[in-house]
Amino acid sequence: MKNSGENRALVAGGAGFIGSHLVDALLGEGLRVTCLDSFLTGRRTNLAHLAREPRLDLVEADVTEPLPDLPRFDWIFNLACAASPPHYQADPQHTMMTCVVGSHRMLECARSTGARFLQASTSEVYGDPQVHPQEESYWGHVNPTGPRACYDEGKRSAETLAFDYRRRYGLDVRVARIFNTYGPRMRADDGRVVSNVVCQALANEPITVYGDGEQTRSFCYVSDLVDGLMRLMRRETAPDGPVNLGNPREMTVAELVTLVSRMTGTRSQIVRRPLPVDDPQRRRPDITRAERLLGWAPRVALESGLEETIAWFAGEVARRDHVPVV
């Protein structure tokens, strides 16, 4: 980045859950920020506290369509893509195009302006992993034709494009493989396990457990994740491959439900629902690479992060403007 003058960042998907926290962090570091978003799953309310922020520009655009003229950026973060299974499966073609065409447009934007580029990838590139925990060298076990493929294969393609831009044009690209992240500004109607279980518990409604609840995930609090993204972007030289960002504390869905039930004091019963097709059985990041290259490790304990998240959803449930999607 420039040593003097105003540095500019573009956050595609900046009105979403993670993106809006990233916008906060960038503004906090003194950058001027452009948020580009179609509001497919993102919300204006996520940025409402910045309504009078003169260093924030909002551009409403879909990355699958030709983009309006944009200024020159120092950093481009590409987070544009619905992230929860019900949302990304609602229009699988659009999800795939967002990952492929959208990432291509963002890469072109970075190439034409000499920006540093960070692609938000996902632990889903490992599919239903046969290697545990997952390190970046693992190529994954993805069903290319199943209902999750629009997202998993879309993100794999976005990674391919990013590294091809590095090989072909010398573009400075960074790829973060983000594992399950939770926290305030998730949508109550998001359909993910943390939002569903917390909202159901708060409303004393049945808590939906898919399958036997023995499948595992590892949940990272959003402030830790954003810290990891910032460190990855700030690093002077780009790592020569993707970097896992996630919390290595692994637990079963059943254990998460027990913890949330205890923390909320809910009267909810548990109801079983079929396990979705291709639902990964186990997931835990190996974060050795992030620790070594970025000096990064999550700091927020699950209990503390859940406390913040429960308080956030208590406000959402009270407003009743969203309901869980199961």
Ligand code: NAD
């Ligand atoms: P989100 O749905 O809250 O945010 C995605 C944002 O992208 C939304 O604001 C949405 O409106 C926008 N968007 C979607 N399609 C678009 C398009 N075609 N053009 C312009 N904007 C578009 O999801 P999130 O949880 O904040 O995820 C952000 C990024 O992180 C995504 O790329 C996701 O794949 C990745 N990720 C998230 C998680 C997680 O656990 N939350 C895990 C792995 C990867």
Ligand code: UDP
């Ligand atoms: N899940 C569940 N109940 C719900 C929502 C999700 O048991 O109400 C399960 C889901 O089947 C998966 C895990 O929780 O095994 C995490 O699901 P989520 O959609 O949050 O993330 P992802 O599957 O993309 O990791």
